[in-house]
Amino acid sequence: ELKVEQNPLFLSMQEGKNYTIYCNYSTTSDRLYWYRQDPGKSLESLFVLLSNGAVKQEGRLMASLDTKARLSTLHITAAVHDLSATYFCAVRNSGNTPLVFGKGTRLSVIA
Amino acid sequence: DVKVTQSSRYLVKRTGEKVFLECVQDMDHENMFWYRQDPGLGLRLIYFSYDVKMKEKGDIPEGYSVSREKKERFSLILESASTNQTSMYLCASSLTGAGMNTEAFFGQGTRLTVV
Incomplete structure (x- = not known):
């Protein structure tokens, strides 16, 4: 059974600081996704x-994947308040199997 | 842009009522999913469908059923609503395949309260 663990589950960080969210998964997967959820939104x-080795960047967020370690990271650079949200990683075994989600990391960026 | 539309943002229903949650997507996606989201538990899969008239149980199907009569529409049915089904319900759809554009796209969510 595929399990996905994120840590930390809660993260309070100051503006301008860097931090990393970790996503571990238990079995072989052919792809990994990161999602953002704002309060009350989808x-x-x-x-x-x-x-393996894939790296994607968008603004202050950078995601990477190490399939051998079954680990993905979401790195936040110089955090700003607008990044406050809950971040989920999700993993798919293969083919058309549904995504399995981690429990999410609630990020709060404070001045 | 992919659009996944859920019929209601907020619903309040009484215990024992039969409840229908509707979801429509406009991008001709083969796959559709229903998740529920609860604090501390993340997203849990209720049912999914890979094709019309086809359904598969997810991790927590008890107390729920689904219907997919048309490709664009996937309905979640609570046969007899109970208070422990109070939750946020999220519908999603995705393409089949191995390419880049296979992420799941989510609807805006339905917050259901059963009293």
Whole structure:
């Protein structure tokens, strides 16, 4: 059974600081996704990572994938308040199997 | 842009009522999913469908059923609503395949309260 663990689950960070969110998964996967959810809103796709060593960047967020370690990271550079949200990673075994989500990391960026 | 539309943002229903949650997507996606989201538990898969008239149980199907009579529409049915089904319900759709554009796109969510 595929399990996905994120840590930390809660993160309070100061503006301008850097931090990393970790996503571990338990079995082989052919792709990994990162989503963002604002309070009261739905999930928005951020990144799709397909292969070992894949790195994607958008603004202050950078995601990477190490399939051998079954680990993905979401790195936040010089955090700003607008990044406050809950971030989910999700993993798919293969083919058309549904995504399995981590429990999410609630990020709060404070001045 | 992909659009996944859920019929209601907020619903309040009484215990024992039969509840229908509707979801429509406009991008001809083969796959559709229903998740529920609860604090501390993340997203949990209720049911999914890869094709019309086809359905598969997810991790927590008890107390729920689904219907997919048309490709664009996937309905979640609570046969007899109970208070422990109070939750945020999220519908999603995705393409089949191995390419880049296979992420799931989510609807805006339905916050259901059962009293």
